[in-house]
Amino acid sequence: DGGITQSPKYLFRKEGQNVTLSCEQNLNHDAMYWYRQDPGQGLRLIYYSQIVNDFQKGDIAEGYSVSREKKESFPLTVTSAQKNPTAFYLCASSMRGQVTGELFFGEGSRLTVL
Amino acid sequence: KNEVEQSPQNLTAQEGEFITINCSYSVGISALHWLQQHPGGGIVSLFMLSSGKKKHGRLIATINIQEKHSSLHITASHPRDSAVYICAVRRASGGSNYKLTFGKGTLLTVNP
Numbered sequence: 001d002g003g004i005t006q007s008p009k010y011l012f013r014k015e016g017q018n019v020t021l022s023c024e025q026n027l028n029h030d031a032m033y034w035y036r037q038d039p040g041q042g043l044r045l046i047y048y049s050q051i052v053n054d055f056q057k058g059d060i061a062e063g064y065s066v067s068r069e070k071k072e073s074f075p076l077t078v079t080s081a082q083k084n085p086t087a088f089y090l091c092a093s094s095m096r097g098q099v100t101g102e103l104f105f106g107e108g109s110r111l112t113v114l
Numbered sequence: 115k116n117e118v119e120q121s122p123q124n125l126t127a128q129e130g131e132f133i134t135i136n137c138s139y140s141v142g143i144s145a146l147h148w149l150q151q152h153p154g155g156g157i158v159s160l161f162m163l164s165s166g167k168k169k170h171g172r173l174i175a176t177i178n179i180q181e182k183h184s185s186l187h188i189t190a191s192h193p194r195d196s197a198v199y200i201c202a203v204r205r206a207s208g209g210s211n212y213k214l215t216f217g218k219g220t221l222l223t224v225n226p
Contacts, residue, residue: 040218041218042116042215042217043214044216045213045214048213088155090155090157092157103147103149103214104159105157106156107154107156108156108157
């Protein structure tokens with residue numbers, strides 16, 4: 001079945017460590033996104049990529065990095081520079097160029113900093 | 115003031131009731147999305163609207179572009195409808211056509 005797979009679902013990190021969250025899609029979508037969700041707040045965009053080897057910062061990119069070496073993969077690294085990394089992270093994708101631009105989401109990854 | 119406001123924040127209903135969740139926005143948009151977030155965290159896209167009304171099963175979404183308002187209705191609600199419902203808008207101008215602004219969500223609980 002086509003879809004988006006995020007891993008791991010739960011992740012614990014010590015302060016000062018970098019962690020990488022995986023996002024893989026087999027929908028043949030060009031565009032991929034990373035969002036952060038905190039309690040009581042709407043989703044906020046971290047990074048997005050509309051094509052392989054290209055990505056743009058979203059609204060809260062500080063302390064995060066991404067790569068887009070393959071169309072199906074868009075990993076997110078939460079670096080030690082991110083001051084408050086404990087959150088729920090969601091990856092999404094959409095078919096670039098379509099008028100509809102419907103979003104498809106993964107199941108999310110919950111990161112806890114100990 | 116947030117660009118996207120949802121009401122109510124929390125909603126509790128009895129099984130079978132008709133439910134309405136509202137979304138108001140303050141910017142010009144090219145599309146509005148309604149999303150459903152399950153208790154486990156995964157999000158499913160329910161509707162994408164740019165005008166009028168869409169229906170899928172027991173769910174109906176409407177949008178009034180002039181009034182900058184959208185509603186999501188659930189008929190004959192069921193406990194499995196319990197979830198967070200999120201409204202998101204895509205701005206009509208400037209920047210990427212793919213950036214969305216999200217509301218904070220409405221937590222719906224349907225009791226048997």
